[in-house]
Amino acid sequence: MANIIGLTGGIASGKSTVSSMLKSKGFTIIDADIAARKVVEKGEQAYTKIIEAFGRTILHENGSIDRKKLGEIVFNDEKKRQLLNGIIHPEIRACMLREKEDAVKKGKQTVILDIPLLFENKLEWMVDRTILVYVDDHIQLERLMLRNHFSEQEAKSRIQAQMPLIKKRALADKVINNNGSMTNTLKQLEQIIHEWNLKP
Numbered sequence: 001m002a003n004i005i006g007l008t009g010g011i012a013s014g015k016s017t018v019s020s021m022l023k024s025k026g027f028t029i030i031d032a033d034i035a036a037r038k039v040v041e042k043g044e045q046a047y048t049k050i051i052e053a054f055g056r057t058i059l060h061e062n063g064s065i066d067r068k069k070l071g072e073i074v075f076n077d078e079k080k081r082q083l084l085n086g087i088i089h090p091e092i093r094a095c096m097l098r099e100k101e102d103a104v105k106k107g108k109q110t111v112i113l114d115i116p117l118l119f120e121n122k123l124e125w126m127v128d129r130t131i132l133v134y135v136d137d138h139i140q141l142e143r144l145m146l147r148n149h150f151s152e153q154e155a156k157s158r159i160q161a162q163m164p165l166i167k168k169r170a171l172a173d174k175v176i177n178n179n180g181s182m183t184n185t186l187k188q189l190e191q192i193i194h195e196w197n198l199k200p
Contacts, residue, residue, distance in 0.1 A: 004126070004128045006123070008117075010163075010164075011116070013135045015133040017185065018133050018185065019114050027200045032092055036088060041064070046091045050087055053084070054070065054084075089121060113126060119167075119168050129196070132168050134177055141155055
């Protein structure tokens, strides 16, 4: 029986860093963000539905979806965000589950599903156990402003679009505190791998 582990966090919490650490240890990572890009490529079902819902103004000249333009529309409009999520989330889940099945068939003992909105979208059913990458609010805000060159207001609106990390803490099976150094984060991750006896 393969272990299916859900890895989650918040925007700028360091989840990608932990995901890279797991990858470097030989674990199979199935990334929701990569799946999200795949399902909106030209010719995919979600691509057509998004254009029907949001019009052609969200396209680049080459016909691909301009994620920045689409992001600006949905971040400031809850109804439109729900409409977009309703189109792409089922497709993302289906894509990830196919990839998970493939990995299990290939004999992988542990498969990591990297899902930013795991708790928001109640996707715990997709995994056996969950790991949350956690940072304090002020550190999350600082890191996001620095990483994406956002103003404080832009960063706050993106953070507020997600469930607060403090709430996610209560839902996760394990929490990695990423306020400190990379070495410290790695140590916590290795502890979890050891405790859960995870093998790639």
